[in-house]
Amino acid sequence: MYRIGREEVDAISEVLLSGKVFRYGIGSACTRFEERYAKYLGIKHVMMTSSGTTALTAALVGQRIGPGDEVLVPACTYIATAIAVVAAGAIPVIVDIDESLTLDPRAVEAAIGPRTRAMIPVHMWGLVCDMDRLMAIARRHRLAVVEDACQCVGGGYKGRKVGSIGHAAGFSFNYYKNMTCGEGGAAVTNDDAAVPRMGCMVDCCKFYWTDRKTDESLFISNGARASELEGAILNIQLDRIDGMLDIMRGYKKRVLAAVADTGLRPIQANSLDCEAGTHVMFVLPTEAQASQFQQITGSGIAGKTGRHVYTEWDPIFEHRGAPYEAMNPYAMEANRDCRMDYRKDMCAPSLNILNRTAMFGLHPDRTDAQIDDLIARLRKGAAQVL
Ligand SMILES: Cc1ncc(COP(=O)(O)O)c(C=O)c1O
Structure with missing residues (x-):
């Protein structure tokens, strides 16, 4: 959370005092947010959900990804990316990242097998994937992205x-x-054909409140409907986001410029001017140097956050895909030919990069003095370690 305050409190109060906390109805804050966010993203359809995990699952199901399908996911992401694949009934295949800390296009191409139907590029830590190359691969192999x-x-x-x-x-x-x-998410698409299935994953009871007609898009799913309180807050947050990201991008460029002569190697940027700019990261030559650099500068180490590397995905490694074995995608006949033999060393190149990457989170409310202090620590670390 970067900034939250009086305006959000006022917006929630307004909703509570109106007595209309349920999202369907005239003047809905959720609908307003969905329309505004669609315009902001330049996309046709936005559906608010209860979380990012349900949003990803809905997006996959909208693309008809399910049992029998493999989905390529990066070795560096929160477990929820892989969980969304399993929740859709498919099997995640773990693929190496490169020095952008996002999916390595060459590793993606090499990982495609007869069952591969989709990939999930994860824009990790505010960084962005090499979307031109990934989309070209997807087109060649007819994969959903x-x-x-x-x-x-x-x-x-x-x-x-x-x-x-x-x-x-x-x-x-x-x-x-x-x-x-607080909690929440959004599933988005330009694909009109995906909308009924995506919508049913978000709220399979919606037809009672909107358009009651029976078609193939009606099936049972877990409810992931958002509330008006969330919609009200997000409308305020959306007004703020660009200003905050501009500040962080500016800080990031200032830090990178100030250490450019030190020998520190920033991670590869796929779109430095446009990424979110929430983190500054450097790849050190060896793990030992990264750890020494960490001691001096107070950095984090990307491979050691305890939850952003595939080796931490216990339920995926243990094939615990559902509360009942009969519902477990890992045990389904349809998935028999999918690759699910996970090993802790299967993406050793990714571990090597992540364990050498020092990271610093930025914040729009940092002062100039704090940025100067960060620069001084980085320069000191570089001088002592490189
Ligand atoms: C990369 C990534 N994917 C998916 C998720 C899941 O989002 P949520 O916690 O809202 O379900 C997260 C959440 O931290 C995430 O970092």
């Missing part, structure tokens, strides 16, 4: 907003994200 934009709300790639480039995408608005309403 579902962007995981949960950690990059408001970020862009070469002038387009992330989430609007693939066939569908999921955003998270949980506490840690660039826009937050």
Whole structure:
């Protein structure tokens, strides 16, 4: 959470005092947010959901990804990316990242097998994937691309907003994200044909409240409907996002310029002007140097956050895909030929990069003095370690 305050409190009060907390109805804050966010992203359809995980699952199901399908996911992401694949009934295949800390296009191409139907490029830590190359691969192999934009709300790639480039995408608005309403998310797509299935994943009871007709898009799913309180908060957060990201992008460029002569190597940027700019990161030559650099500068290490590397995905490694074995995608006959033999060393190149990457989170409310202090620590670290 970056900024939240009086305006959000007023917006929630207004909703509560109106007595209309349910999202369907005239003058809905959720509908207003969905329309505004669609315009902001430059995309046709936005559906608010209860979380980023449900948004990604809805996006996958909208693309008809399910049992029998493999979905390529990066070795560096929160487990929810892989969970969304399993929740859709499909099997995640873990693929190496490169020094952008996002999917390595060469590794993606090498990982495509007869069962591969989709990939999830994850715009991790506010960074953006090499979408031109990934989309070209997807076109060649007829893969669906579902962007995981949960950690990059408001970020862009070469002038387009992330989430609007693939066939569908999921955003998270949980506490840690660039826009937050506590918990929440959005599934988005330009694909008209995906909308009924995506919508049914978000709220399979919606037909009672909107358009009651029976078609193939009606099936049972878990409810992931958002509330008007979330919609009200997000309308305020959306007004703020660009200003905050501009400040962080500016800080990031200032830091990078100030250490350019030190020998520190910034991670590869796929679209520095447009990414969200929430983190500054450097790849050190060795793990030992990264750890020494961490001691001196107070950085984090990308491979050691405890939850952003595939080796931490216990239920995926243990094939615990559902509460009942008969519902477990890992045990389904349809998935028998999917690759699910996970090993902790299967993406050793990714581990090597992540364990050498020092990271610093930025914040729009940092002062100039704090940025100067960060620069001084980086220069000191570089002088002592490189
Ligand atoms: C990359 C990524 N994908 C998906 C999610 C899931 O979002 P949520 O926690 O809203 O379900 C997160 C949440 O932290 C995330 O970081």
